Amino acid sequence: MNPFKYGQVVSGVDFCPRPETQKQLANYIQSGQNVVVYGERRIGKTSLIYETLTNASKRRMLHIDLMDVKSLEDLHARMAKAILSMEQRSGSLEKIFSLLAGLRPVLAMDPYTGQPTFSIDAPAKTTPNSIEGLLDLIETLNQKKPLAVFIDEFQDILNLPDANHTFALLRSKIQFHQEIPYLFAGSIRNAMWDIFTNPDNAFYKSALPMEVGALNRDLFSDFLLHKFEAGGRRITSELFEEIFELTDQVAGDVQELCGALWETSAAGDGLDESAVGDALERIYAQEAKGYESCMVLLTALQVKCLVGLARVGGEAPFSARFLQEAGIATSASITKTLNRLMKLKIIFKHEQGYRFTNPFFKNWLLWKNI
Ligand SMILES: Nc1ncnc2c1ncn2[C@@H]1O[C@H](COP(=O)(O)OP(=O)(O)OP(=O)(O)O)[C@@H](O)[C@H]1O
Ligand SMILES: [Mg+2]
Known part of the structure; x- marks a missing residue:
């Protein structure tokens, strides 16, 4: 189980x-x-x-x-x-x-x-x-x-x-x-x-x-490790780094990714960072319909902005670098675009900029190379 x-x-x-x-x-x-x-x-x-x-x-x-x-x-x-x-x-x-x-x-x-x-x-x-x-x-x-x-x-x-x-x-x-x-x-x-x-x-x-912030990293790693080990899986510390990095340490997302790692492995396996790809694909298979139905609600500009956020990060979406990387000509309608993406709950505003509500949606965009 x-x-x-x-x-x-x-x-x-x-x-x-x-x-x-x-x-x-x-x-x-x-x-x-x-x-x-x-x-x-x-x-x-x-x-x-x-x-x-x-x-x-x-x-x-x-x-x-x-x-x-x-x-x-x-x-x-x-x-x-x-x-x-x-x-x-x-x-x-x-x-x-x-x-x-x-x-x-x-x-x-x-x-x-x-x-x-x-x-x-x-x-x-x-x-x-x-x-x-x-x-x-x-x-x-x-x-x-x-x-x-x-x-x-x-x-x-x-x-x-x-x-x-x-x-x-x-x-x-x-x-x-x-x-x-x-x-x-x-x-x-x-x-x-x-x-x-x-x-x-x-x-x-x-x-x-x-x-309520992220769980204490050591306590949470031990907690997860114990569960992997009880099921005969060995996990490298690099894989843990990767899990926490991909999920911004949000407990629910960490557990979802660990659940997918579990499903895509078997007792006796040793798992390192290379296991993440299969686990993410398993998550996409379950969630892609939801991502796709979000995408059809977006204009071309909103899609560009979203993909830009996935590629560059959401720290400075008004900067020249962001606009260039995202292929957006001017910053004039960025505020409106970000507001629309927030209204749809695809992104939210965090102290350090804009973030994806669902980190797997972000990775899916990169994976699909949209
Ligand atoms: N202390 C914890 N130990 C292990 N996993 C946790 C812990 N707290 C939360 N989680 C993980 O996060 C998920 C969401 O937890 P919970 O519903 O308590 O969060 P929440 O902040 O109330 O979420 P929401 O914003 O959706 O109301 C849980 O299903 C579990 O996977
Ligand atoms: Mg709740």
Whole structure:
């Protein structure tokens, strides 16, 4: 079985420790501090919070995932569902019903497993009052048994028609939940940053910022090496250098590449840098359709700019060198082009310039020699 996991939350033996960050986060949780967790995509924000809450905290986890939340009704439903599943994990049937009576839980039987399942009978129309009601319920539940609220993809509230109002509504209650640690995480770094640093947002300075960066290189190499060795593969240190270089040390991408190296090798093999080519081709085979459907959305200029970013790097896309290498006549429309590529989430802005969201897309462009 392939021991490398990606595209999902990792915990337990699949989680490479982040000792200092976990300790700091556990301390914040213990003291009821609100925290906002920042970091690049697939760097490990959700896994860090999940692992810390499950293994280093006595509090129960109320996990509300707001990815692609669409409306106030949807927000209500997701909060209610999170409350229900937390109670289901820790309580008895009667207790769940009495605690959640206001939410009108509906009990049914799963026809396959025979297990009870619950759903929430959503109110006909969600009003600010019904959201406030759930926040009050969270406080009551915390008094019975301490909990921590983990709100993931928090920036997606910005999708709601009345985002500012919704932030204000949430904040008006959360600010009185002084005993409850709220952990906010999100994958769109700039949007998250803005929510917590813009004085016009109700969440301005309402949580301590915590940065999640690359995993410690030695710890992560040992963690990966151990998995390769357990499967009879020997790996050179040069190959590790190459893996980290190709992926900018983003944990999810490192694991994806290691997973492909695993698939393209067998027990007893010794792997060096020459193994990377086959592994990348395996990734392209899985992902090329996605890359191609991105490419058809681009104008000729946007393609030139993208290929230029892949070849030259994204540190200075306005420089004469970049323009020349990319075959672009003038810098006049570069800003617009970069904005379009960012809007499509193909690239993002990093402190050191523009980067590909998916490093394998970048390598595919070079490989195809587009
Ligand atoms: N501590 C870790 N040890 C090993 N692998 C990790 C660790 N953290 C993250 N990963 C890898 O990164 C992938 C993404 O992790 P996770 O979903 O936690 O990141 P995220 O930052 O929340 O991502 P997103 O930006 O998509 O929300 C995991 O599937 C796993 O492959
Ligand atoms: Mg996440």
